[in-house]
Amino acid sequence: MNGVSESSWLDDNLEAWGFISGKGHTCQECVRFRQRPDGVCKCTDIHKPHPINPDDAACKNYWDRKIHDAYEKAEFERHEAERLAAIEKGKLNPPVELPIVFDGYGEIPMCPNCNNPPYDMEQCQCCGQRFLPSKAIEEYSKPLTEEMLCFNCGAPVTAYKSRYNGHRNYSCAKCGCCMME
Numbered sequence: 001m002n003g004v005s006e007s008s009w010l011d012d013n014l015e016a017w018g019f020i021s022g023k024g025h026t027c028q029e030c031v032r033f034r035q036r037p038d039g040v041c042k043c044t045d046i047h048k049p050h051p052i053n054p055d056d057a058a059c060k061n062y063w064d065r066k067i068h069d070a071y072e073k074a075e076f077e078r079h080e081a082e083r084l085a086a087i088e089k090g091k092l093n094p095p096v097e098l099p100i101v102f103d104g105y106g107e108i109p110m111c112p113n114c115n116n117p118p119y120d121m122e123q124c125q126c127c128g129q130r131f132l133p134s135k136a137i138e139e140y141s142k143p144l145t146e147e148m149l150c151f152n153c154g155a156p157v158t159a160y161k162s163r164y165n166g167h168r169n170y171s172c173a174k175c176g177c178c179m180m181e
Helices: 006-012 065-091 135-141
Strands: 033-035 041-043 100-102 107-109 144-149 156-161 168-171 178-180
Touching: 100 135, 107 135, 144 168
Parallel strands: none
Antiparallel strands: 033 041, 100 107, 144 156, 156 168, 168 178
């Protein structure tokens, strides 16, 4: 960070992170304050294992909830803007063929640009990379079915089988049993 060590940068910006003086504040305004469903109030600070009162004066480890929430929201918006910019940039890449790889559990299409499952066979939802149509992906996209008997009533059912790991699922029309392995 511009030649500044991480710890000194954090020390210099404690107010930006929500660490401010607890004077004039109560425990319930702190980000560490939690109220359980049974009404018991606790501080998530490890040095305060006993229940507290919401209206107690804030301690020296006070961390303002409003400042913290605003910071978290700004971080989320920054991250989301970066993600959307990466998708727009990825859309400019020339289309590539989507490979089907073994990920340790089963065969799955995997984006060659970001190494994430694309969730869409035309464009990656993570990085924006576009894909060329291929016979392998067309075949992978077709549902696999298997005829079997309902384990509850014995009626014949058509089960859908995953190409990823071979698991099957069905819903029996006769007894209403739903099965997923």
